[in-house]
Amino acid sequence: MDEDKVMIVMTSGTDTPRRCATPFFMATIAAAMDYEVAMFFTIDGTQLLKKGVADTVFPKEGGKAVGDYLRDAMEAGVKFYACTASTELHDLTAADLIDGVEMVGGATFWEMADETGKLVTF
Amino acid sequence: MANINGCELPEDLYYLIEKHVWAKPLDGNIIRIGMTSVAAKLSGGSLNAVTVSNRKIGKELAQGKSVATVESSKFVGPVPAPISGTLLRGNDNVIDDPSLAISDPYGEGWIAEMEATDWDSEKGSLATGSDGLDTYRKAIEEAGISCK
Numbered sequence: 096m097d098e099d100k101v102m103i104v105m106t107s108g109t110d111t112p113r114r115c116a117t118p119f120f121m122a123t124i125a126a127a128m129d130y131e132v133a134m135f136f137t138i139d140g141t142q143l144l145k146k147g148v149a150d151t152v153f154p155k156e157g158g159k160a161v162g163d164y165l166r167d168a169m170e171a172g173v174k175f176y177a178c179t180a181s182t183e184l185h186d187l188t189a190a191d192l193i194d195g196v197e198m199v200g201g202a203t204f205w206e207m208a209d210e211t212g213k214l215v216t217f
Numbered sequence: 218m219a220n221i222n223g224c225e226l227p228e229d230l231y232y233l234i235e236k237h238v239w240a241k242p243l244d245g246n247i248i249r250i251g252m253t254s255v256a257a258k259l260s261g262g263s264l265n266a267v268t269v270s271n272r273k274i275g276k277e278l279a280q281g282k283s284v285a286t287v288e289s290s291k292f293v294g295p296v297p298a299p300i301s302g303t304l305l306r307g308n309d310n311v312i313d314d315p316s317l318a319i320s321d322p323y324g325e326g327w328i329a330e331m332e333a334t335d336w337d338s339e340k341g342s343l344a345t346g347s348d349g350l351d352t353y354r355k356a357i358e359e360a361g362i363s364c365k
Contacts, residue, residue, distance in 0.1 A: 120293060127286045127295040128270055167293065 098212035101130040105217055108139025109152055112161070115143060116154040118217040119164035119173075126171035133207060134168065136196075137178035140217075142185055144177055144192045169195055178204065219350045221357050223365035224254045226350055227323055231343035233299040234356050236281065239323070240299040240343060242336060250284065250299055251327040255357060257319045258364045261291035264315035269307025269329050277303045277334065280342070284329050287318065300339050302331035 103122050107114035118134065125132045136144055143149045143161060150162035169175065175196045182188070182198065189198055208214055219226045226232070230239040237256035241249045252260075266288040273284060283295035284304055298304075307329045311317045317326035333339065344352045 123293045124286055124288065127283055127293060129273075129283045129295070171294075 096212055097131070097210055099129070099131055100211040100213075101125045101132045102207055102211040102214045103132065103134045103217065104214065105134055105136045105140035105143070106138040107217055108142035109148065110139060112152045112154050114154075114217065115149075115152055115161045116159070116164045119161070119168045121215070122168045122173045123164075123171045126168070126173050132168075132171075132173040133176060133211070134173055135176045135178065135199075135204060135207065137181045137204075138184075139181075141177050141181040141187065144175065144196050145185070145187055146191060146193050149193075165193075176203070176207070219347075219354075221350070221354045222363040224258065224357060224362065225364075226253060226255075226353060228346055228350060230323065231299065231340055231345045232349060232353055233280070233297065233342075234344050234353050236297040236299070238297055238299045240340075241327075242333075242340075243330070246333050246336060247305070248300055248302060248331050248333045248336065249327050250296075250329055250331060252287070252296060252318055252322050254322055254364055255362055256287075256296075257322055258362060259292065260287055260294070260319075261289040262319060264289050264318055267296075267307075267311050267315040267318055267328065269304075269312065273304045274306065275303065277301070278331075280339065284331070287315070296328050298331065299343060300331065300336065301334040302336075303334070305330045305332055 105118045149165045150160045152161040177198050237253045269285045280301045281297045284298050285296040
Protein backbone atom coordinates (compact mmCIF):
# COMPACT_ATOMS: atom_id res chain seq x y z
CA MET A 96 0.00 0.00 0.00
CA ASP A 97 1.30 3.42 -0.96
CA GLU A 98 0.10 6.35 1.18
CA ASP A 99 0.84 8.72 -1.68
CA LYS A 100 -1.69 6.99 -3.93
CA VAL A 101 -5.36 8.01 -4.09
CA MET A 102 -8.09 6.20 -6.00
CA ILE A 103 -11.46 7.71 -6.84
CA VAL A 104 -14.21 5.37 -8.00
CA MET A 105 -16.66 7.22 -10.24
CA THR A 106 -20.09 5.64 -10.68
CA SER A 107 -22.19 8.73 -11.53
CA GLY A 108 -23.08 9.55 -15.12
CA THR A 109 -25.29 11.59 -17.39
CA ASP A 110 -28.49 10.92 -15.40
CA THR A 111 -27.06 12.72 -12.36
CA PRO A 112 -25.18 15.82 -13.55
CA ARG A 113 -24.90 17.34 -10.06
CA ARG A 114 -22.88 14.35 -8.93
CA CYS A 115 -20.40 14.65 -11.79
CA ALA A 116 -18.18 17.65 -11.03
CA THR A 117 -16.94 17.04 -7.48
CA PRO A 118 -15.14 13.75 -8.18
CA PHE A 119 -13.01 15.43 -10.87
CA PHE A 120 -12.53 18.50 -8.67
CA MET A 121 -11.35 16.35 -5.76
CA ALA A 122 -9.04 14.42 -8.07
CA THR A 123 -7.50 17.66 -9.33
CA ILE A 124 -6.92 18.89 -5.78
CA ALA A 125 -5.30 15.61 -4.78
CA ALA A 126 -2.97 15.84 -7.79
CA ALA A 127 -2.11 19.43 -6.79
CA MET A 128 -1.16 18.03 -3.37
CA ASP A 129 1.27 15.66 -5.12
CA TYR A 130 -0.80 12.54 -4.61
CA GLU A 131 -0.66 10.00 -7.41
CA VAL A 132 -4.31 9.96 -8.42
CA ALA A 133 -6.30 7.34 -10.33
CA MET A 134 -9.95 7.68 -11.31
CA PHE A 135 -11.68 4.37 -11.92
CA PHE A 136 -14.88 4.72 -13.97
CA THR A 137 -17.54 2.08 -13.64
CA ILE A 138 -21.36 1.64 -13.73
CA ASP A 139 -22.64 4.99 -15.20
CA GLY A 140 -19.36 6.85 -14.69
CA THR A 141 -18.03 5.37 -17.91
CA GLN A 142 -20.62 7.34 -19.92
CA LEU A 143 -18.62 10.51 -19.22
CA LEU A 144 -15.61 9.08 -21.01
CA LYS A 145 -17.39 8.76 -24.35
CA LYS A 146 -16.03 11.38 -26.73
CA GLY A 147 -18.04 14.60 -26.49
CA VAL A 148 -20.41 13.50 -23.74
CA ALA A 149 -18.81 15.29 -20.77
CA ASP A 150 -19.13 18.61 -22.57
CA THR A 151 -22.90 18.16 -22.70
CA VAL A 152 -23.33 17.58 -18.97
CA PHE A 153 -23.74 20.62 -16.74
CA PRO A 154 -23.83 20.20 -12.93
CA LYS A 155 -25.12 23.76 -12.64
CA GLU A 156 -27.13 25.63 -15.25
CA GLY A 157 -24.90 28.27 -16.80
CA GLY A 158 -21.81 26.85 -15.09
CA LYS A 159 -18.83 24.81 -16.22
CA ALA A 160 -19.39 21.63 -18.17
CA VAL A 161 -18.20 18.34 -16.70
CA GLY A 162 -15.78 18.25 -19.63
CA ASP A 163 -13.98 21.26 -18.18
CA TYR A 164 -13.58 19.54 -14.80
CA LEU A 165 -12.45 16.37 -16.58
CA ARG A 166 -9.75 18.22 -18.55
CA ASP A 167 -8.58 20.04 -15.39
CA ALA A 168 -8.04 16.63 -13.77
CA MET A 169 -6.24 15.17 -16.78
CA GLU A 170 -3.97 18.21 -17.07
CA ALA A 171 -3.16 17.91 -13.36
CA GLY A 172 -1.91 14.38 -14.02
CA VAL A 173 -4.85 12.25 -12.90
CA LYS A 174 -4.88 8.83 -14.60
CA PHE A 175 -8.19 7.55 -16.00
CA TYR A 176 -9.23 3.88 -16.03
CA ALA A 177 -12.44 2.51 -17.54
CA CYS A 178 -13.98 -0.74 -16.36
CA THR A 179 -14.42 -3.00 -19.38
CA ALA A 180 -17.67 -4.48 -18.04
CA SER A 181 -19.23 -1.03 -17.75
CA THR A 182 -18.19 -0.11 -21.28
CA GLU A 183 -20.14 -3.16 -22.43
CA LEU A 184 -23.09 -2.00 -20.34
CA HIS A 185 -23.16 1.23 -22.36
CA ASP A 186 -22.18 -0.37 -25.70
CA LEU A 187 -18.90 1.50 -25.80
CA THR A 188 -15.66 0.36 -27.40
CA ALA A 189 -12.16 1.67 -26.79
CA ALA A 190 -12.47 3.76 -29.95
CA ASP A 191 -15.50 5.56 -28.49
CA LEU A 192 -13.56 6.84 -25.47
CA ILE A 193 -11.57 10.04 -25.12
CA ASP A 194 -7.81 9.84 -25.43
CA GLY A 195 -5.86 9.00 -22.29
CA VAL A 196 -8.21 6.40 -20.87
CA GLU A 197 -6.95 2.90 -20.13
CA MET A 198 -9.47 0.07 -20.26
CA VAL A 199 -9.01 -2.45 -17.46
CA GLY A 200 -10.81 -5.44 -16.02
CA GLY A 201 -12.33 -6.05 -12.62
CA ALA A 202 -9.22 -7.75 -11.26
CA THR A 203 -7.26 -4.58 -11.94
CA PHE A 204 -9.76 -2.72 -9.76
CA TRP A 205 -8.78 -4.91 -6.81
CA GLU A 206 -5.08 -4.67 -7.57
CA MET A 207 -5.34 -0.90 -7.63
CA ALA A 208 -7.40 -0.92 -4.42
CA ASP A 209 -4.72 -3.05 -2.76
CA GLU A 210 -2.02 -0.58 -3.69
CA THR A 211 -3.76 2.69 -2.92
CA GLY A 212 -3.53 4.53 0.40
CA LYS A 213 -7.01 6.03 0.14
CA LEU A 214 -10.07 4.98 -1.86
CA VAL A 215 -13.13 7.20 -2.29
CA THR A 216 -16.34 6.31 -4.11
CA PHE A 217 -18.66 8.76 -5.81
CA MET B 218 7.99 47.61 -7.27
CA ALA B 219 7.71 46.87 -10.99
CA ASN B 220 4.37 46.99 -12.74
CA ILE B 221 4.09 44.64 -15.72
CA ASN B 222 0.73 44.71 -17.52
CA GLY B 223 -0.81 45.73 -14.20
CA CYS B 224 0.93 42.91 -12.29
CA GLU B 225 2.95 44.27 -9.38
CA LEU B 226 6.28 42.51 -8.80
CA PRO B 227 8.81 43.61 -6.15
CA GLU B 228 12.41 43.66 -7.37
CA ASP B 229 13.89 42.25 -4.18
CA LEU B 230 12.13 38.87 -4.33
CA TYR B 231 13.32 35.70 -6.06
CA TYR B 232 10.89 34.25 -8.60
CA LEU B 233 10.31 30.79 -10.03
CA ILE B 234 8.71 32.36 -13.07
CA GLU B 235 7.02 29.38 -14.69
CA LYS B 236 5.23 28.58 -11.41
CA HIS B 237 4.45 32.20 -10.46
CA VAL B 238 5.80 31.86 -6.93
CA TRP B 239 8.29 33.98 -5.01
CA ALA B 240 10.91 33.35 -2.34
CA LYS B 241 12.27 35.79 0.21
CA PRO B 242 15.24 34.90 2.41
CA LEU B 243 14.73 35.67 6.10
CA ASP B 244 17.20 35.09 8.91
CA GLY B 245 18.82 31.72 9.56
CA ASN B 246 18.33 30.03 6.19
CA ILE B 247 14.56 30.47 6.46
CA ILE B 248 12.80 31.27 3.19
CA ARG B 249 9.32 32.77 3.06
CA ILE B 250 7.33 31.83 -0.04
CA GLY B 251 4.16 33.00 -1.71
CA MET B 252 2.18 33.48 -4.90
CA THR B 253 2.83 36.37 -7.24
CA SER B 254 0.17 38.82 -8.36
CA VAL B 255 0.28 36.93 -11.67
CA ALA B 256 -0.79 33.74 -9.92
CA ALA B 257 -3.52 35.71 -8.19
CA LYS B 258 -4.80 36.83 -11.57
CA LEU B 259 -4.60 33.35 -13.08
CA SER B 260 -6.55 31.92 -10.16
CA GLY B 261 -9.49 34.10 -11.07
CA GLY B 262 -8.95 36.98 -8.68
CA SER B 263 -10.54 35.39 -5.62
CA LEU B 264 -9.80 32.30 -3.56
CA ASN B 265 -12.08 30.04 -1.57
CA ALA B 266 -9.29 28.18 0.19
CA VAL B 267 -5.56 28.04 0.77
CA THR B 268 -4.44 24.77 2.30
CA VAL B 269 -0.92 23.91 3.39
CA SER B 270 -0.34 20.17 3.36
CA ASN B 271 0.01 18.98 6.95
CA ARG B 272 1.53 15.73 5.74
CA LYS B 273 4.43 17.72 4.29
CA ILE B 274 5.26 19.84 7.35
CA GLY B 275 8.73 18.80 8.49
CA LYS B 276 9.50 17.02 5.24
CA GLU B 277 12.14 17.95 2.70
CA LEU B 278 10.65 18.88 -0.65
CA ALA B 279 12.35 19.37 -3.99
CA GLN B 280 11.99 22.61 -5.92
CA GLY B 281 8.68 22.59 -7.77
CA LYS B 282 6.89 20.22 -5.40
CA SER B 283 3.57 21.35 -4.00
CA VAL B 284 3.60 22.99 -0.56
CA ALA B 285 0.00 24.16 -0.66
CA THR B 286 -3.11 24.20 -2.79
CA VAL B 287 -5.31 27.11 -3.77
CA GLU B 288 -8.93 26.81 -4.77
CA SER B 289 -11.29 29.24 -6.43
CA SER B 290 -14.46 28.81 -8.41
CA LYS B 291 -12.35 28.87 -11.58
CA PHE B 292 -9.11 27.26 -10.56
CA VAL B 293 -7.60 24.49 -8.48
CA GLY B 294 -3.86 24.21 -8.34
CA PRO B 295 -0.69 23.80 -6.37
CA VAL B 296 1.60 26.40 -4.87
CA PRO B 297 4.95 24.87 -5.87
CA ALA B 298 8.08 25.31 -3.77
CA PRO B 299 10.37 27.88 -5.42
CA ILE B 300 13.34 26.18 -3.78
CA SER B 301 14.26 22.84 -2.24
CA GLY B 302 13.94 22.66 1.50
CA THR B 303 12.06 21.52 4.56
CA LEU B 304 8.52 22.85 4.91
CA LEU B 305 8.33 24.51 8.31
CA ARG B 306 4.89 26.05 8.55
CA GLY B 307 2.02 27.58 6.69
CA ASN B 308 0.69 31.07 7.25
CA ASP B 309 -2.32 30.63 9.53
CA ASN B 310 -3.62 34.07 8.59
CA VAL B 311 -3.90 33.23 4.89
CA ILE B 312 -5.38 29.83 5.69
CA ASP B 313 -8.07 31.63 7.73
CA ASP B 314 -8.53 34.37 5.15
CA PRO B 315 -7.49 33.21 1.64
CA SER B 316 -8.26 36.64 0.17
CA LEU B 317 -5.00 37.90 1.70
CA ALA B 318 -3.08 35.93 -0.95
CA ILE B 319 -4.82 38.11 -3.54
CA SER B 320 -4.97 41.47 -1.79
CA ASP B 321 -1.50 41.40 -0.22
CA PRO B 322 0.47 38.60 -1.95
CA TYR B 323 3.89 39.84 -0.83
CA GLY B 324 2.92 40.86 2.69
CA GLU B 325 0.24 39.33 4.91
CA GLY B 326 -0.68 36.90 2.13
CA TRP B 327 2.52 34.86 2.19
CA ILE B 328 1.85 31.12 2.00
CA ALA B 329 4.54 29.19 3.89
CA GLU B 330 8.08 29.15 5.24
CA MET B 331 10.78 26.64 4.40
CA GLU B 332 14.28 25.96 5.60
CA ALA B 333 16.39 26.00 2.47
CA THR B 334 18.50 22.98 1.64
CA ASP B 335 21.09 24.99 -0.28
CA TRP B 336 19.89 28.53 -0.84
CA ASP B 337 23.24 29.90 -1.98
CA SER B 338 23.50 27.56 -4.94
CA GLU B 339 19.79 27.28 -5.72
CA LYS B 340 18.96 30.99 -5.73
CA GLY B 341 20.81 31.21 -9.04
CA SER B 342 17.94 29.27 -10.63
CA LEU B 343 15.48 32.01 -9.66
CA ALA B 344 14.83 35.36 -11.31
CA THR B 345 15.49 38.49 -9.27
CA GLY B 346 16.33 42.18 -9.59
CA SER B 347 15.79 44.21 -12.73
CA ASP B 348 17.26 41.50 -14.98
CA GLY B 349 15.00 38.89 -13.46
CA LEU B 350 11.95 41.09 -13.88
CA ASP B 351 12.85 41.65 -17.53
CA THR B 352 12.69 37.88 -17.95
CA TYR B 353 9.39 37.78 -16.06
CA ARG B 354 8.08 40.62 -18.26
CA LYS B 355 8.78 38.58 -21.39
CA ALA B 356 7.04 35.54 -19.93
CA ILE B 357 3.97 37.61 -18.98
CA GLU B 358 3.79 39.25 -22.39
CA GLU B 359 4.29 35.99 -24.28
CA ALA B 360 1.49 34.39 -22.26
CA GLY B 361 -0.76 37.40 -22.85
CA ILE B 362 -1.38 37.88 -19.13
CA SER B 363 -2.76 41.16 -17.83
CA CYS B 364 -3.57 41.96 -14.21
CA LYS B 365 -5.48 45.13 -15.15
